[in-house]
Amino acid sequence: MDSIGFAPHDHSSCIQDGIAAVDAQCRAEGLQFTPVRRRVLEILLQEHRALGAYEILDRLREEGLGSQPPVAYRALDFLVKNGFAHKIERLNAFIACTHPGESHAPAFLICRACDAVAEAQREPTQGQLGQAARDAGFVIERAVIEAEGLCPKCQHKSAA
Amino acid sequence: MDSIGFAPHDHSSCIQDGIAAVDAQCRAEGLQFTPVRRRVLEILLQEHRALGAYEILDRLREEGLGSQPPVAYRALDFLVKNGFAHKIERLNAFIACTHPGESHAPAFLICRACDAVAEAQREPTQGQLGQAARDAGFVIERAVIEAEGLCPKCQHKSAA
């Protein structure tokens, strides 16, 4: 289970690679990667933090790409449904996927101080949750795994 | 990691025992288990499913116990803060705790067909999530673990 997002990195390639990967996958699957959808993904990719739908909508509005809530929600629905973005339930907010195209059982580490969010990959059926489900005879179709706490950077700050 | 909620059981004792346990803990810790708070907990205990704040508010209103949103939200805040109830982020709804008083790192199994919710206890620092956090240098303070799927009963129904 690896995780990115707290470490320094070439962030412009996050954006370029993210768009490129999604663009490729859309072509492959016959999905329409329209201007609004592309722009919303770009906006999300610019941050390693979660943005609220209305925060995204504000940016779209500034650019003349749409001004009513459904515009943002529809683009986000598309991205989430196809695994290009994720909703962080705890925050009512959305984040670009850092592993687009891959299989997908994400978990999130959310820093309460700087709002950074890292995405980690899990093995769905393994671990405590999978075991608890088997014990209960429950079949998991989808799981929300969101941890809140302090990222390495903010731990050092608060220790000072 | 055990879980209750999907199995048949003496449900009236769920309610009585739940109230009694919380009542005892409030006495012990000097917390005020007021009528509204007690009634909200009773309402939650009557179901092994999550209720929205406004759903609870409706019942309070019928009983003349309060009619504005803050009444319900304040009672729920109290219950959640003290570990007597939990918020299910995925549903924007609340559920009574089935292990009041105990240490508390809950995970939830939510049936999408019948809305039943089971609460399981986890070991916070163990498992995949704990490992991912350690790898990333992240310190978890709180985790939201919510699995969605089919409970045993509803699997049989849908198989038919």
Next chain:
DNA sequence: CGCCCCATGTAATTTTATAACATCACGCGG
């Protein structure tokens, strides 16, 4: 062209949650 399918534009509304301020009850020191 006429049609379907999908994406988009827009208005209105619903659902969820909080802010702000007034009031009340209880306990405690003076």
Next chain:
DNA sequence: CCGCGTGATGTTATAAAATTACATGGGGCG
């Protein structure tokens, strides 16, 4: 008993998040 602080409630208003419903537009295809 009074005055005061603290915490719970009552009430109004508003904010924030999400959806419903209906109108419009553009591309592919027979």
